[in-house]
Amino acid sequence: MHQKTVVALSAALQQGEISSEELTRACLERVAALDGQLNSFITVTEESALDAARAADDRIKAGEAGPLTGIPFAHKDIFCTRGVRTSCGSRMLDNFIAPYDATVTRKLVAAGAIMIGKTNMDEFAMGSSSETSYYGPVRNPWNTSTVPGGSSGGSAAAVAACLVPASTGTDTGGSIRQPAALCGITGIKPTYGRVSRYGMIAFASSLDQGGPFARTAEDAALMLGVMAGFDPRDSTSVERPVEDYRATLNDSLQGLKIGLPREFFGDGLDGQVGAAVDAALEEYKKLGAGVTEISLPNARYSVPVYYVVAPAECSSNLSRFDGVRYGYRADDVHDLEDLYKRSRGEGFGAEVKRRIMIGTYALSAGYYDAYYLKAQQVRRQIREDFLKAFEAVDVIMGPTSPSVAFGIGEKSDDPVSMYLSDIYTIAVNLAGLPGMSIPAGFASDMPVGLQLIGNYFAEGRLLNVAHQYQQVTDWHMKTPEGFA
Amino acid sequence: MALDASQVEKIAHLARLAIDADDIPEYARNLSDILAFVEQLESVDTTSVVPLAHPLDATQRLRPDAVTETNEREIFQAHAPQTENGLYLVPKVIE
Numbered sequence: 001m002h003q004k005t006v007v008a009l010s011a012a013l014q015q016g017e018i019s020s021e022e023l024t025r026a027c028l029e030r031v032a033a034l035d036g037q038l039n040s041f042i043t044v045t046e047e048s049a050l051d052a053a054r055a056a057d058d059r060i061k062a063g064e065a066g067p068l069t070g071i072p073f074a075h076k077d078i079f080c081t082r083g084v085r086t087s088c089g090s091r092m093l094d095n096f097i098a099p100y101d102a103t104v105t106r107k108l109v110a111a112g113a114i115m116i117g118k119t120n121m122d123e124f125a126m127g128s129s130s131e132t133s134y135y136g137p138v139r140n141p142w143n144t145s146t147v148p149g150g151s152s153g154g155s156a157a158a159v160a161a162c163l164v165p166a167s168t169g170t171d172t173g174g175s176i177r178q179p180a181a182l183c184g185i186t187g188i189k190p191t192y193g194r195v196s197r198y199g200m201i202a203f204a205s206s207l208d209q210g211g212p213f214a215r216t217a218e219d220a221a222l223m224l225g226v227m228a229g230f231d232p233r234d235s236t237s238v239e240r241p242v243e244d245y246r247a248t249l250n251d252s253l254q255g256l257k258i259g260l261p262r263e264f265f266g267d268g269l270d271g272q273v274g275a276a277v278d279a280a281l282e283e284y285k286k287l288g289a290g291v292t293e294i295s296l297p298n299a300r301y302s303v304p305v306y307y308v309v310a311p312a313e314c315s316s317n318l319s320r321f322d323g324v325r326y327g328y329r330a331d332d333v334h335d336l337e338d339l340y341k342r343s344r345g346e347g348f349g350a351e352v353k354r355r356i357m358i359g360t361y362a363l364s365a366g367y368y369d370a371y372y373l374k375a376q377q378v379r380r381q382i383r384e385d386f387l388k389a390f391e392a393v394d395v396i397m398g399p400t401s402p403s404v405a406f407g408i409g410e411k412s413d414d415p416v417s418m419y420l421s422d423i424y425t426i427a428v429n430l431a432g433l434p435g436m437s438i439p440a441g442f443a444s445d446m447p448v449g450l451q452l453i454g455n456y457f458a459e460g461r462l463l464n465v466a467h468q469y470q471q472v473t474d475w476h477m478k479t480p481e482g483f484a
Numbered sequence: 485m486a487l488d489a490s491q492v493e494k495i496a497h498l499a500r501l502a503i504d505a506d507d508i509p510e511y512a513r514n515l516s517d518i519l520a521f522v523e524q525l526e527s528v529d530t531t532s533v534v535p536l537a538h539p540l541d542a543t544q545r546l547r548p549d550a551v552t553e554t555n556e557r558e559i560f561q562a563h564a565p566q567t568e569n570g571l572y573l574v575p576k577v578i579e
Contacts, residue, residue: 324572334575356499414517
């Protein structure tokens, strides 16, 4: 049962083959039995999950169920959950019981989905490996000595190990797509503004965007359909109706124009990963798509642009953690400045402090033009490249990550090398475009992700393109040994 | 741009972060590496390029000036490290 998709489980619930309570218990039992190997959960909400499951069963019996009613999911611990600890993977918020629900939380709960717990992540979503969490590193179910990617590593690992059929994540520079790739599952980062950021703890506000993980594109379509939508509580939320993402899943790909950015296939791409991507493109050709080379000449600047813009926004966003109103406060402080400095110094981990300091430096007097303004100018050029490309192609494809999952600890001492693991994903956030990663085979026995990039608000098209590939391949249904 | 220990201390102060003296050399090295990495942006010609502030070039949405949130001070203050009579307490600022 744990290997079933959301769609299959939803049908089983509707037909009375299983109750949500049984399904939820089964997920909780798998978490209890298997998560010791992965550390994918920070908090398990057994009691409230079972209460919600019984309520969902009542709704199903009353004929009031939607497609997510009674479906268990895992929620990234960056989304506020009223009455439940929301730690963001940080000591700073270890004691923080959120006083309100994020809009994404509220929407999933209203749809009848069952939150079974909060998942582990890089501290404040700053990382590409899920190693910087205060709660210890997450492990990849395909090989527990490797990372699951990050920052939404717990959510990706939990779905890959079939602990839950779906989960939530956030993606500021690749934090949904890269862990989806490294864990062999499906993940989508929507257009900036498509999913509400209200109650999603802010890292870099002009880049942050929530989205779902699932095994299939069809399941991701169901999840995204619930998570997306205009929210007056998010000042950058887009006033635009949400399409029925499932309605277009079966559209033909005949004549689809796929663009391959030559910059994504150069030095630095693992040969076996490249071969898996090439094989996936052959499948697309069989489905009727045409492939042309395109160029994104400024994409190579995306990582340096990101490491100005994201730290600058993070240094501003994280100034709210002051040890006064909530969160961690240092003991025995002797004055107010000492309270601020020591609460923040002790409450934040090393990577968060590095980024706050880079951002503080970049925004400090005399440096603003050289760093932040310059980065925002190059950012526009990166976006222009995409807009030009989309005049000629429908979807852009390439590898999600330059390599398969790397070893735990392998890149911990070298921030720049860690940052480069997001080299193909970051440009998409800078441009605010939707992006997706789907399983496309294996290299060295580890999953490879194929990245799909669409034009603004082309989530439906991306899900369609992903779904059609998943009709002719079965990479997305492979399960790691020990979790089958 | 290589940062020395005193610059790291200054940045940490601006960011209100207490950093152990023993950790300063490592921060200096890491931060210098990151800055050296981002300095490749200097080579990009951005003459007359307008900085991109919002991916969709959207402007700030306005709403009517009406009270929409309810007062939940007690719930909020339940999570505060130290409060008294509805106020957040910090060490004495003025002697």
